Amino acid sequence: SLQSKTALVTGSTSGIGLAIAKALAGAGANVVLNGFGKPDAIEAARAGIESEFGVKAHYSGADMTKPEEIAAMVAEAERAFGAVDILVNNAGIQFVSAIEEFPLEKWDQIIAINLSSAFHTMRAAIPGMKTKGWGRIINTASAHSLVASPYKSAYVAAKHGIAGLTKTAALELAAHKITVNCISPGYVWTPLVEAQIPDTMKARGLTKEQVIDEVLLKAQPTKEFVTVEQVGALAAFLCTDAASQITGANLPVDGGWTAQ
Ligand code: NAD
Numbered sequence: 001s002l003q004s005k006t007a008l009v010t011g012s013t014s015g016i017g018l019a020i021a022k023a024l025a026g027a028g029a030n031v032v033l034n035g036f037g038k039p040d041a042i043e044a045a046r047a048g049i050e051s052e053f054g055v056k057a058h059y060s061g062a063d064m065t066k067p068e069e070i071a072a073m074v075a076e077a078e079r080a081f082g083a084v085d086i087l088v089n090n091a092g093i094q095f096v097s098a099i100e101e102f103p104l105e106k107w108d109q110i111i112a113i114n115l116s117s118a119f120h121t122m123r124a125a126i127p128g129m130k131t132k133g134w135g136r137i138i139n140t141a142s143a144h145s146l147v148a149s150p151y152k153s154a155y156v157a158a159k160h161g162i163a164g165l166t167k168t169a170a171l172e173l174a175a176h177k178i179t180v181n182c183i184s185p186g187y188v189w190t191p192l193v194e195a196q197i198p199d200t201m202k203a204r205g206l207t208k209e210q211v212i213d214e215v216l217l218k219a220q221p222t223k224e225f226v227t228v229e230q231v232g233a234l235a236a237f238l239c240t241d242a243a244s245q246i247t248g249a250n251l252p253v254d255g256g257w258t259a260q
Contacts (some may be wrong), residue, residue, distance in 0.1 A: 001027060001028045002024060002029035002085075002086070002236075002239055003028035003029075003131060003175035004028075004029040004082055004121060005028070005029045005030070005083075005085040005086060005239075006029060006030045006031070006032070006077065006081040006084055006085050006086070007021065007024040007025075007029040007031050007032070007034040007085065007086035007087075007088060007239075008034070008073070008074065008077050008084045008086070008087050008121070008125070009021045009024070009031060009032070009033065009088040009090055009224065010034045010035070010064055010088065010089055010090050010117060010121065011034065011035045011064070011090045011140075012031075012033045012035055012088075012089025012090060012091060013033060013034070013035030013037040013041070013042050013045065013079050014035065014037060014190070014203070015188070015189070015190040015191070016090060016140055016185065016188055016190065016228050016231050016232075017034075017035065017088070017090040017091070017140070018033075018045060018048060018121075018228070019092055019229055019231060019232040019237075020088050020138075020140075020231065020232045020235045021033055021049065021057075022049060022052075022053070022088060022232060022235040023229070023231075023232030023233055023235055024086060024115045024235065024236055024239065025052075025053040025055045025057065026053055026139065026236070027236050027239065028053075028055065029055060029085075029086060029216070029238075029239075030055045030056040030057065030081050030244045031049060031055065031056075031057045031058075032057075032058045032059070032060055032077045032080075032084075033057060033058070033059045033060070034037070034059070034060045034062055034064075034073065034075075034080075034091070035044065035061075035091065036187065038044075039127060042141050043059075043133070046058070049205075053066060054063060056081070057060075058076075058080055059082075060073040060076060060077070062118035062210050064091045064112065064113045065109060065112040065113055065117070066237065067116075067120045069070065070117060070120040070121055070124065071120065071123075071124045073121075074121060074124035074125050075196075076093070077123070078084060079127055083128050083132055083162075083187075083240075084128055085129065085134060085135060085136065085198050085241055086136045086137075086138070087119065087121055087122065087133070087135070087137045087138070088134070088137075088138045088139075088140070089112065089139045089140065089162070090113045090139075090140040091113050091114075091117060091136070091235055092113060092115055092140065092142075092202065093109065093110060093114065093160075094110075094152070094153075095109075095110060095154060095155070096151045096152060098150075098151055099153050099194075101104035101179040102110070102153060102154065103230055106154065107153075107154045110154035110155055110158055111157070111161075112156060112160050114154075114155065114158035114159065114162065115157075115158040115159075115161045115198045118162055118165060119138055122136060122137060122143055122165075122169060126169075126173065126178070129172075129173075129176070129178050129180050130176050130178070133240075134177050134178070135173070135176070135177070135178035135179075135180070136176065136179055136238060136239045137166075137169060137173075137179070137180040137181075138180075138181055138182070138183060138184070138238055138239075139162050139165070139166050139180075139181070139182040139208035139234050139236055140182070140185070140231075141159050141162050141163050141166070141182035141183065141184045141186055142159045142185060142221075142259050143184055143185065143186045143252060143254045143257045144156045144159045144160075145159035145160055145162060145163040145182065145184050145250060146163070146184060146250065146258045147257070147258055149219075160183075162182060163182055163184075165236075166180050166181060166182045166248065167248045170247040170248030170249075172246065174194060174248075175243070178242065179243065179247035180216070180247055180248065181238055181240070181248070181249045181250070181251060182237075182249075182250050182254075183234055183235060183251050183253060184250055184251060184252045184253065184258070185231050185252075185253050185254060186219070186220050186226055186227050186236060186252070186253065186255050186258075187216055187219075187220055187225050187226065187254075187255075187256040187257075188202055188225060188226045188227070188228060188231065188252030189219060189226070189227055189228070190228060192244055193216065193225070196216075197211050197212070197216075197234075197258060199224070200215055217258050217260070220238045220254065220255040220256065220257050221256035221257070221259070221260070222255030223255075224254055224255055225255075226253050226254065226255065230253060231253055234251065234253060236241075239254065
């Protein structure tokens with residue numbers, strides 16, 4: 001059980017991050033949520049976690065492009081709960097464009113949110129983990145940390161980068177009972193993905209099934225989406241004692257995508 005542990009999950013106001021926060025709360029951890037969204041919806045998610053799982057949940061609106069806000073978020077979590085035992089770097093965005101037309105500010109923003117924010121959170125949280133002699137760092141990478149797709153240069157570069165950062169941190173922390181791993185999902189069923197289907201049906205003159213099989217799940221041999229709960233369950237497993245010798249790993253949850 002993760003009772004008496006605290007988990008900070010970046011980008012946890014929706015999708016995969018929220019599911020990871022719920023899985024860790026379900027195992028007994030207090031959680032710090034982070035991310036953007038409508039204040040009412042965020043408060044409902046925060047209060048819902050407290051009442052459903054009987055843990056404490058805080059919220060930080062820190063912007064993952066801002067190193068000072070990231071350091072303040074970690075300090076505030078440590079002040080509120082005494083420690084950040086579990087750090088999940090999950091915040092991420094996507095932008096699709098050819099390299100020669102890729103907007104400079106989008107490149108910088110994706111590198112900042114999807115890669116550099118994990119360096120800043122780790123830098124702030126590692127001293128406390130070392131002091132306690134226990135820690136778990138989990139990075140949400142992607143199948144795109146292992147393979148590429150065209151027109152996703154910043155995303156693929158950032159995700160390959162976080163896979164490398166994960167290995168380096170794992171080696172630095174291996175003797176401190178702190179494990180560092182990344183989870184690499186393939187296509188995950190989130191509201192974001194679901195919302196794309198009607199437009200793609202119209203644009204390409206396809207049925208819903210064709211959009212799913214021939215467009216979205218083209219690369220995913222199972223032809224099924226990963227669920228956010230499946231990613232959350234793996235994150236929770238990585239926090240158990242059974243997983244204490246798993247470190248520096250990049251664990252795909254991708255229906256066979258990266259086996260090809
Ligand atoms: P999502 O859009 O549902 O969630 C992204 C979260 O990041 C939200 O909480 C959002 O508010 C937050 N966020 C965005 N910019 C931020 C910023 N500047 N500061 C703080 N928070 C910020 O998307 P998701 O699908 O749940 O993605 C979560 C992670 O999983 C990302 O790193 C993404 O790259 C990765 N991923 C997603 C898929 C997929 O198919 N959905 C596949 C592989 C990897």
